[in-house]
Amino acid sequence: MRGRGKMQNRGILITGVAGFIGFHLAERLLREGCRVVGLDNLNAYYDPGLKEARLARLRAHDGFTFAKVDIAERDQIEAVFAAERCPVVVHLAAQAGVRYSLDHPLAYTRDNLVGFSHVLEGCRHHGCEHLLFASSSSVYGGNTKLPFSTQDSVDHPISFYAATKRANELMAHSYCHLYRFAVTGLRFFTVYGPLGRPDMALFLFADAIVKGRPIRLFNRGDMARDFTYIDDVVEAVTRLIDHPPQGVAPEAVGPPTGTAPFRIHNIGNSQPETILRIVTLLEKELGRKATTELAPPPRGDVLATFADIDDLAAAIDFRPTTSIESGVAKFAAWYRDYYGV
Numbered sequence: 001m002r003g004r005g006k007m008q009n010r011g012i013l014i015t016g017v018a019g020f021i022g023f024h025l026a027e028r029l030l031r032e033g034c035r036v037v038g039l040d041n042l043n044a045y046y047d048p049g050l051k052e053a054r055l056a057r058l059r060a061h062d063g064f065t066f067a068k069v070d071i072a073e074r075d076q077i078e079a080v081f082a083a084e085r086c087p088v089v090v091h092l093a094a095q096a097g098v099r100y101s102l103d104h105p106l107a108y109t110r111d112n113l114v115g116f117s118h119v120l121e122g123c124r125h126h127g128c129e130h131l132l133f134a135s136s137s138s139v140y141g142g143n144t145k146l147p148f149s150t151q152d153s154v155d156h157p158i159s160f161y162a163a164t165k166r167a168n169e170l171m172a173h174s175y176c177h178l179y180r181f182a183v184t185g186l187r188f189f190t191v192y193g194p195l196g197r198p199d200m201a202l203f204l205f206a207d208a209i210v211k212g213r214p215i216r217l218f219n220r221g222d223m224a225r226d227f228t229y230i231d232d233v234v235e236a237v238t239r240l241i242d243h244p245p246q247g248v249a250p251e252a253v254g255p256p257t258g259t260a261p262f263r264i265h266n267i268g269n270s271q272p273e274t275i276l277r278i279v280t281l282l283e284k285e286l287g288r289k290a291t292t293e294l295a296p297p298p299r300g301d302v303l304a305t306f307a308d309i310d311d312l313a314a315a316i317d318f319r320p321t322t323s324i325e326s327g328v329a330k331f332a333a334w335y336r337d338y339y340g341v
């Protein structure tokens with residue numbers, strides 16, 4: 001194990017541990033022998049049965065402790081932070097999804113802004129040395145320069161979800177500067193894989209194909225996404241845990257950069273795929289043809305995402321390795337097994 005001895009004993013706190021990414025990260029760390037303290041409120045944004053199924057797998061590990069906690073409830077989250085005092089916190093709990101934010105913005109205010117403030121306070125007061133937290137590729141909003149670089153301006157979010165994720169980056173920077181714990185922001189790009197999220201494209205397409213329902217092709221299918229396989233995401237985050245950013249001496253930085261031990265990374269495959277290609281791959285894996293219907297470009301969603309990951313590769317000597325063919329095959333195999341198709 002790469003230098004996680006201290007953390008292994010004191011534990012790694014993962015919020016949103018019953019979620020898609022949180023579950024996979026926790027399972028990987030537990031297999032490595034870490035102690036994981038997981039929390040989640042198991043909300044019903046999508047099938048809580050899937051969250052319970054993930055938790056059941058985590059509970060098979062001795063090193064796992066779970067607390068059903070709502071991060072928007074200050075007393076609940078404060079109690080866990082105070083009791084555990086974990087040096088590493090990976091914050092993944094959030095109200096996710098661009099489309100849901102069009103009609104339910106207040107869910108994002110609650111979980112992503114109020115809840116995130118409570119996580120920052122927990123880190124500040126209870127011994128956190130390195131906070132890693134989920135941001136999103138959606139912060140790039142209306143940007144047209146591809147690939148998206150962490151050096152690009154991200155001041156024009158086009159969904160409220162993206163606005164809350166960008167706000168998290170700014171809120172975290174202020175805490176990092178003032179209270180001097182290391183912070184790493186993770187801009188995830190369309191993560192997919194087994195036990196994935198039922199509200200995301202790959203899952204929705206598989207469901208539609210299997211149930212004989214038409215797939216809605218937004219913008220005539222002329223959209224591209226940097227689909228990033230879950231194992232690659234977990235590998236990147238696991239390595240980043242061991243690489244907390246260092247502060248920078250004031251004389252070493254220019255005016256637009258702070259001195260705090262703060263850094264943001266794109267976590268993406270850096271190889272965009274069209275939606276039509278994804279549908280074709282799924283048809284092959286599920287052995288059935290899709291029917292499609294055309295839909296206008298979706299409000300709030302960007303037409304293409306594409307991650308520049310040179311900074312990430314320089315920091316942790318890693319680039320995603322899973323091809324889209326192999327990733328979709330693994331997802332489809334899990335889907336068929338889990339749903340008995």
Ligand SMILES: NC(=O)c1ccc[n+]([C@@H]2O[C@H](COP(=O)([O-])OP(=O)(O)OC[C@H]3O[C@@H](n4cnc5c(N)ncnc54)[C@H](O)[C@@H]3O)[C@@H](O)[C@H]2O)c1
Nearest residue numbers: 016018019020021041043070071093094096134188190191
């Ligand atoms: N999956 C992706 O492609 C993707 C892309 C960009 C960003 N992200 C971000 O990564 C993080 C993890 O995403 P995911 O795909 O695993 O989503 P997910 O919805 O599967 O997991 C989030 C978990 O957080 C929990 N949660 C939500 N609100 C909570 C609250 N108030 N208190 C406690 N728990 C709460 C949910 O019950 C869920 O289990 C999220 O912050 C998401 O916005 C994900």
